[in-house]
Amino acid sequence: MLAMRHLLDLCKRRGFLFQSAEIHGGLRGTYDYGPLGVELKRNVSHEWWNSTVYQRSDVVGIDTAIITPPAVLRASGHVDQFTDEMVDSFLSKDRFRPDKAPELKLNNQGKILPITAPDKSTAKLWEQEIRTQFAKGAMIGRKGNEILLQVDRMEKDRIILKRDPAFISTDSAKEETTSSLKPSLSSSSPSNNDAALLQIPYRGYVDPNTNSPFLTEPRPFNLMFKTYLDPIDPIDKVINATLDAQKSSLDMKATRELVDKTLYPSLTYLRPETAQGVFINYMTIQRSHPHLRIPFGIAQIGKSFRNEIRLEHAIFRTPEFEQMELEYFVAPWQAQEQFATWRKSRMDWWRLYARHHDRIRERAHAPDELAHYSSGCMDVEYLFPWGWGEVEGIANRGDFDLSKHTEATGVKLHYTDVVLMEERVLREKTTGQKETSAEVLAREQFTPHVVESSCGLNRAMLALMLDAMDIVDEQGRSVPLEDADDNDKSRKGVRTIMRFHPRLAPIKAAVMPLISNNKDLVDICTSISHHLRQELQVNVALETQNTTVGRRYYRMDEIGTPWCVTVDYDTLSDNMVTIRDRDTGAQRRVLKDEVVGIIQDGLRLYPRHRGSQQATNIA
Structure with missing residues (x-):
């Protein structure tokens, strides 16, 4: 991570990037772009726009609203499905996604479970919490800022710890034949009832920063920011609805439903992606630009917002970010070919502007990674100091988005090939026979499939800055960052x-x-x-x-x-x-x-x- 520290120091010193509201203590995950940063960001977005729009005759641009009504995001599935699983660490209080968390690390040939605290005093407090709450009676040591738990063995869904001999007594042996964890940390009865052993649950991951397995159960977390278009403070509505619920002796679930119903008329969201603004304007653009024939695209650059569980690596993952997105509408039988074409086009773009081609790769999604509506997805990844990270995704989204908005609104978001239709009508008049082939008719009118290119502008900036950074000696020769x-x-x-x-x-x-x-x-x-x-x-x-x-x-x-x-x-x-x-x-x-x-x-x-x-x- 030395490269990141060096780059961020340069960014602050020279005016690329600043911590937002720094003089007021800052706001986690938010950054301001200085005079040089705003120019770099503008240039990256301009080069993307030039490649995607100006150098083509089949793509037009659009700029849609950030504030989005719930109906749009309910139709797209975001309201019900745009969630990540979230886990909290009992010790550090950090919150993270389990699918991004590492596996447990053991030392001394699998006999020691080290938990790393920020400092010695914190380690002392955590050791006491583990002894009294999370692994009562376990054999524990401490060295500097590390807490060391003695491990007997690992099983599929549990860690078997050794007990402290001083803790074992006749009464405690009876009491502690099952786990003495909190209810939220409890698990099924251990397979080994030996009083000298203690089990704790293991879900296949630990706290990324501490290696601690003492975690909450995973729970869903919606990533969208809510806001309200209403002259009346929504908090006042929440208070009044809650007081009404108390008068009616409603339980917690019913109270929440009443509050949601009260707020719903003024509820809106900050868009979590720019794509939906394109899909809901598809028919309007088709009407206003009748020269656009399948395949054609609609491009957009704009801000999106996600209530990320974990903010990390400066501008790599932030709650407010900019996207450069293209939705390319194709006939169903063109989708795979166009998907391959755009994969190559976007990789060529990255190779044009980056110096180190060995730091750029494409990674196809495995079948179990794909969204249920997607038949293919490829990420462009850059080798950041912490490892490979996604900077752009190219996906074959099928007709999912347009079909869902059609289903929700009754507006048919289809495409009609006027040329093919006129040719069929002329053919029918000439032959006197009505066309009955379903395949022929399906080519005249259909719901387009979509090939999407979605590039994070902030991530692209970070990747291109790291890629451009070169440390040289007096003779201009590259030297190690150290x-x-x-x-x-x-x-x-x-x-x-x-x-x-x-x-x-x-x-x-x-x-x-x-x-x-x-x-x-x-x-x-x-x-x-x-x-x-x-x-x-x-x-x-x-x-x-x-x-x-x-x-x-x-x-x-x-x-x-x-x-x-x-x-x-x-x-x-x-x-x-x-x-x-x-x-x-x-x-x-x-x-x-x-x-x-x-x-x-x-x-x-x-x-x-x-x-x-x-x-x-x-x-």
């Missing part, structure tokens, strides 16, 4: 270069005078930077800090600026400037009027001499 410790004088000269693809770089060029306080040089720099902004419509830095040119170069390297343009005294007489390349460090003298053309060529996805047939990664 050598980036600035406090070690023996490692002087080690620095960071963010080798973004030029089209992703937050600042495309920095223009700087050799001497910052020379008005003539500054005026020329101002003119060049203004010209670049006007002609290329890109972010350009006018770098006039009062320090050496070398330091300014290194600062621009650290934030990923591909080109630096330096104006010196010779420029006053020969109109030539020095342009420096971030990745090679090479410098060359060019006419100042050539700067725009050089940077424009460097920002092209497709080289001039090859037209638009082959993409070239120039990062």
